Amino acid sequence: MNAMTIEAQTAVNGRSGQTMREVPQSGVQIADYDHRQTVGEITVDNPKMSCREVNVYYGAKQALKQVSLDIGINEVIAFIGPSGCGKSTFLRCLNRMNDTIPSCRITGHIQLDEDNIYDKSIDVVQLRARVGMVFQKPNPFPKSIYENVAYGPRIHGMVNNKAELDELVFASLERAGLIKEVENRMGEPGTSLSGGQQQRLCIARAIAVNPEVILMDEPCSALDPIATAKIEELIDELRENYTIVIVTHSMQQAARVSQRTAYFHLGDLIEVGETDQIFTNPRHKLTEDYITGRFG
Amino acid sequence: MNNKPVSPSTGSEPPSRDIKTIVNAGLKRRHAAERRFRWYGLIAISLGLAFVVLMFANIISKGYPAFWQTYIELPIVFDPAVIDPDGQHDPKALENADYAALVRTSLRQLFPQVEGRHNLRALYGLISSNAPFTLRAQILANPALIGTHQSVWVLASAPVDTFVKGNISRDLDEAHRPIKDQEITWIDQLTTDGRLKQRFNTILFNHGDSREPEQAGIRGALMGSLYTLLVTFLLSFPIGVATAVYLEEFAPKNPWTDLIEVNINNLAAVPSIVFGLLGLAVFINFFGLPRSAPLVGGLVLSLMTLPVIIIAGRAALTSVPPSIREAALGMGASKLQMVGHHVLPLAMPGMLTGSIIGMARALGESAPLLMIGMVAFIVDVPRSLFDPATVLPVQIYLWADLPERAFVERTSAAIMVLLGFMILMNGLAIILRKRFERRW
Amino acid sequence: MLSYLLLTLLLLSSIGYYLGRNRAFQVAGGHVRNLHSLPSFHGSYTALWCGLPALIVVAVWAFLQPSIILELVLSHLPPALRELPPDRLGLLINDIQNLANGNIVSSNPNPAVLAAAEHYQYLQRIGHICLWIVALLAATAGIAYGWRAISPKLRARNRVERVVTLLLIASSTVAIFTTIGIVLSVLFESIRFFHKVPFSDFLFGLQWSPQTAMRTDQIGSSGAFGAVPLFTGTLLISGIAMLVAVPIGLMSALYLSEYASPKFRAIAKPALEILAGIPTVVYGFFAALTVAPLIRDLGTALGFQVASESALAAGLVMGIMIIPFVSSLSDDVINAVPQSMRDGSYALGATQSETIKRVLLPAALPGIVGSILLAVSRAIGETMIVVMAAGLSANLTANPLQAVTTVTVQIVTLLTGDQEFDSAKTLAAFALGLVLFIVTLILNIIALHVVRKYREQYE
């Protein structure tokens, strides 16, 4: 883990004069519940996205406090934490889905490659094409399976003809591991599939646009264990080509699929680190309490 | 350390296209489409609102003069020789005396130069035919006035009123306007003498219908509407709420309740005129209820309003989450207690809102009432549910059909009053909805 | 009189309520859990026993009293008067009632009538007193019965609830009776009409000219009862109305629910709904006096032949009337599409209009179609606007600049003008009413089915 200095980070971001966060040294167990500074490495060598001091307010209520975190290329990072801790809120900041909530206000800095995604020059349409999202509840459109997957390519004008579109749709379904199940029923409505299939359809829909990052908001919470296993398998495969951010309630799932894990608590990013380390050797008392099941 | 963009498609597998460029290529076109679409929406809604404004402007510009009424001051001599020749102050004699003669005398005094039967008739025509009754009322209230000189403000006739308000142009050819040149000179003289004034038109609000525009009011129609709506509300609200509660909370799912449901939904969209046919056949011909009575009108309208209230009531009931019902039942409440203590109070604002909207619709309805004899000339203000009555929209329909020009502005004024009530009721419904709106 | 009695009964009922409740406490020995039902149910039970029988007595009495009193009065009349033909007798009775109620009677009533009136008054007084006594007796007896019946084991709650449920059921049948009433009031006359005019002639005939010479000395028209021109006229006007209302209404709904700021929505939505509140009479005059001449002038300026009662004017104004109907129904439907659909689309990078056009609208389509069908049935049944603006000439045309007539217009014209009972003309109005009822029925059933299916999809 080659830690990047804060100075370098700010320099790259072209910002200066920001207050810096002190990163506690590794191996130190922090027993202080009131200690709200992020423990662990927030930075990575090869960041796909980097977020700095992100605050989110819903009206007067602050839902996310000073969160800074890097997301590396082609890694799976899991956000865990008790309900209402801000992990989904943070996730939705990453492709500006929070824009659809009128009362929501965001400060801070989130960078996707070299672009500040909250910059005026950034088009939210383009951003979301680059940062796809899969939701908690499978939400296929009330259209055929084919049309569901073809939706993204169509609106973005990614293909020139029907043959290309067919190819793309089939490829996407294949990558989502769904092709065998739906090959012969492409015209049926997406809602006719089972829950797990629907969710994989939604993933296929997301990857059809060929995004750089895929955000997954508790993608398995509405599914049974078998379907969950399939999705997890899929995530593992997708990791080769995509950066995946997954919010999950299930610590086992986080442990299974992710390389890094971030633990959120009441709007704070408490601890972030290698998944193994978080689960075997949490450095913050809150993290430890959570993963040992003392609360949450 | 490097923050260079790393294309996700460095891998061998996914189709090698850079999503950023692809999206960028179409962005301009798509945003233009977005803006266009937004404009369509804005145009649509502006059109809708423009219609509202247009209608209101049209009606108000026609109707506002009706709130003013021209009066003429006459010096009246309550000549005992004319009205009380016996000197007995006998109320009966006073009632039947010739008060019109007093008015005529007064007018002749004001315009001594006018001569000839025809011209005199025109002169008398300046004053409303109601003037003698004004004098009679004064004398009957206070017989001591007999023999005195009084200045009395009496109603001007409708053509004079219309002319004074500028609705008849002076520039027109004399043959083509209801007010002739000599009448204009009289009016001008009265105006310069300060004997002609416009006052707020109280008659419009506290008189019944009349054939003379200047004496016509909407009190009778308003009371008729009130009685009709009273019946409508008393019948349709309790029955509507009871039905909604039954269907939503108690009814078993079976063909019978399905039938009721289909029925109600269908009745909500049955043309109102069909309800008129029903009222004529059932209430008047079969039950022998009196024609033109607010009772019958109310019955017909309540049948019409009932489905609206039931549907609104059911919507309000379904919006109460099942968890509340389960909570109540879980505490050991009976179904009725569950409904009465929890569900109904929570659904009541919604039900009231629906009822008010239904009532507003009933207030503006006229087609079914045409079928049950509520299209009638009724002067007396109805005092009970059985007195013949008409309602405001029908009054508008009737006035619009009259030849007198001055009724045009009164029709519009009546429309304004009706719209006022409509807006009031709808506003109330909106406030109710806002105030008690609950998101579950 | 009656209202005082009802108030008294209500008072007694509430007394019964307290008595019953106290009694329940008593028999429970102060321990409510000994009772099967709560004391308040025992109270209600007693109150119902007090109120319901008495109410029934009052209702029956009020229903019967006038005719019984009349019979009594008539039987005391001198034979000469009693044996008048029934219609005369009716007038006489009116006279007596007028006298008894203190109304003015024009002529000098003869002594027999005066006496009868006095008798009538007397009987009425007696009747009222008896009614009071009987009703109060019934009420107190009810209280006594209910009070005595109270015991810890009494299933008061079940009984009270049963009564209330029965009342609820009774209320729900009103709708059924209304429909039966409507069907009965148009069906018989329609059947008679179809005896005179063959069903197929009516439904498929191309010529509508119902003003038959119904009196031998009157010159009527040809007396053709082919309703096709009416149907096409109705469709033409409704079609124009929908052409106005659907785009404007739908786009307004979309704008309000997807784009508008909450502030704008809070103002614009009720403002738009004002259109729905404007009485149709007002629209009628607006159409006839403002819109129709405008269209005529415009058409003439452009070199078209425009009838003064063009279908366009009526359709246009009807469309305005229906805008809020379409918009509020569509609004409901669009809002019923789950937010997750929008999220899914936005997350793929769709713009708002793309989301609306490609996800929301297809998803809401069944619901929107249903609401449009409801709006169509509204347009077909609308009366006042077309009565005032559409005219009476039954032209078989699809040209919106020509005058057409509609089903509702014909019903009003046929029924408010010259009537004669058995003439095909009057009966035709009922046949048209029946058609109108059936068509709207079918439309509504389809629409409601579609909408219900649609809603279930997201539940």
Add this chain to the structure above:
Amino acid sequence: MNQHKLILAMAAAYALSGVAYAQSARDYISIVGSSTVYPFSTTVAEQFGKTHSKFKTPKVESTGTGGGFKLFCSGIGVQYPDISNASRKIKSSEVETCAKNGVADIVEVKIGYDGIVIASSKKAQSIALTRKDLWLALAKEVPEPSTGKLVANPFKTWKDVNPKLPTHKIEVLGPPPTSGTRDAFVELVMDEGCKDFPAIQELEKSDKQKAKAACGAIREDGAYIEAGENDNLIVNKLVSNPNALGIFGFSFLEENLDKIQGETVDGVPPDFEDIASGKYPVSRPLFFYVKKAHVEVIPGMKEYIAEFTSEKAAGDEGYLSNKGLIPLPSAERKQVAADANNLKTLAP
């Protein structure tokens, strides 16, 4: 408790319907009938109500002449109207219906005349019409100029009818057959206008009924527009359409002289004097019919009749003439008033 509210409401409903039966006495006059007489009838009713404060003001419904007779002839009793207004004489068929339902004694009161005017917008140039022109323009079938055989009306413009008339399209807004105005128009214009044609005269000889039908049938191809009973609407439509002619009662012309003009018929203009003198050919008498059996029973009937036939109402200078009623000649008026006040019934 909610149960109580429900019960209360039910009780109210019961009470309402119960009281309905108890209250069947009527203390006001009920008048139905012609929409043409309606403005006059209501004026008298109001005047009557004001002068006789002990009586209630009569209720006047505008049901059309035929509809009025239907209600009027349904029977004797409070639920049936006392007086029916008519813009034509009662038909023998209607008298029979009346008699069948026990309405035997009917008093007929003639109140005056109403001119039927053919009017156009002020903006239009006025055209001098004859009844013959009108018939040719409006009849369903007209004699073909060359052969004289009856054919479907081919005329599209006024010039087709009569070369002296302007070239614009024939467009006449008039009342539907339900209205008495239409009956009178047919009788006074159409039946007269057709007389000079040989084809009709021949028909007259062979089949009177057919001839009458040929004369009275009005074309249905759109040149004659049945504009409903709302005469104000016709006036407004004329204003917006200068080419159209409208047919309606004289009172509407008088009230709207600034907007519309009456066309001369057979050279006589439709003004007050010419209608009163009988020179204007298209005028018809107006009536009201009284149910004699009701006179003694419904309060105020006699006084109402007296008011209607009094000089101050129906006289030359009476208030009804201000409303556009053309009074009867004074001798006839006196006779009518006397007969009416004596309740002279129709001869059977």
